[in-house]
Amino acid sequence: MVERANRPSALNAPAEATPGPQVDITGTGPSSKVIATLPSGESVEVLLYGATVTSWKSEGGKTENLWLSEKAALDGSKPVRGGIPVVFPVFGPPPKSGHATSSLPQHGFARNSRWEFLGKSAAEDALDASSVKLDFGLSTTELSEEARKAWPFDFGLVYSVTLAKDSLQTVLNVRNEGEESFEFQVLLHTYLKISDISKVAINGLLGVSYVDKVLNATTHQQSDASVTITGEVDRVYASIPQDTTTVLEDGKPRFDVVRDNLSDTVVWNPWIEKAKGMGDFAPDEGYKQMVCVEVGAVDGWQKLEKGEVFEGGQTMKSLL
Structure with a gap:
């Protein structure tokens, strides 16, 4: 048999295309939401009303990481009780007078405005099957x-929600698109789902100063290595030196919350009486299955001049 010097190699069958993340838009009007699912089953749901993340499932979609009230309004009638509401441009009740935010409702307007879905973004990295990034926008128009009358500044917000196998990243980009400077606060009001408070x-948070809203807004210093919850808690921890806050359950790490360019964290649990007093909080004993660890810039004000941009956010890791 004569050997051929340039014998053709065997033809390689084309590799099957790797399935990518699936992104769907469901519902109409204020009830519209975007659902992204990874091929491995992890998912995130974002309501266009408030760009509120209402669900984040890890472990192949088996474990829900966010607490959502059974009576949460998901029809655009009021801000969502649970998930991750976006607080902008003021945290809590606004200053009574003398500030540009004074005419706004508590927590501002971002959480009760309808946002625009800007699409699945691949601007920073080539997205693969292990992650998906969703962008949402809100501007003056x-x-x-x-709300425009109460806060008459030209601005643009882009909120990016990135789902990976064991993490969820939420980042808010704020741009001053007007001629005047403006001041603002921002907070991601995350309700983490736990089994037993x-x-x-x-x-x-050891050594960090905090304002305790339960104790007449007095200032204290965290003297214990761990914050435990045995009653109503509403604390604003400011200028935290380390980036990571860890939530443990039964002694085992459950979540890491990693701040990015946001120096403050609010820890909140309404406990028994306050939970009963909120009409959209259900069940009454739901406080036992949630804790809010809310990253933000709320100690004082951020200021943007014409054309300037601020960006800050968090990466939450499920540690199961």
């Missing part, structure tokens, strides 16, 4: 007339 400890 999308605001209600009432009595077994929860929050680490990473």
Whole structure:
């Protein structure tokens, strides 16, 4: 048999295309939401009303990481109780007078405005099957007339939600698109779902000063390595030196919350009486299955001049 010097190699069958993340838009009007699912089953749901993340499932879609009230309004009638509401441009009740945010409702307008879905973004990295990034936008033109009158500045917000196998990243980009400077605060009001509040400890805040809203807004210093919750808690921890706060349950790490360019964290649990007093909080004993660890810039004000941009966010890791 004669050997051929340039015998053709065997033809390689084309490799099957790797399935990518699936992104769907469901519902109409204020109830519209975007659902992204990885091929491995992890998912995130974002309501266009408030760009509120209402669900984040890890472990192949088996474990829900966010607490959502059974009575949460998902029809655009009021801000969502649970998930991750976006607080902008003021945290809590606004200053009574003398500030540009004074005419706004508590927590501002971002959480009760309808955002625009800007699409699946691959601007920073080539997205693969292990992650998907969703972008949402809100600007002056999308605001209600009432909100524009109360806060008459030209701005643009882009909120990016990136789902990976064991993490969820949420980042807010704020741009001053007008001629005047403006001041603002921002907070991501995350409701983490846990099994038993009595077994929860929050680490990473030792030595940090905080304002205790339960104790007449007095200032204290965190003297214990762990924050434990045995009653109503509403604390604003400011200028935290380390980036990571860890939520443990029954002594085992459950979540890491990693801040990016946001120096403050609010820890909140309404406990028994306050939970009963909120009409959209259900069940009444739901406080046992949630704890809010909310990253933000709320100690003082951020200021943007014409054309300037601020960006900050968080990466939450499920540690199961």
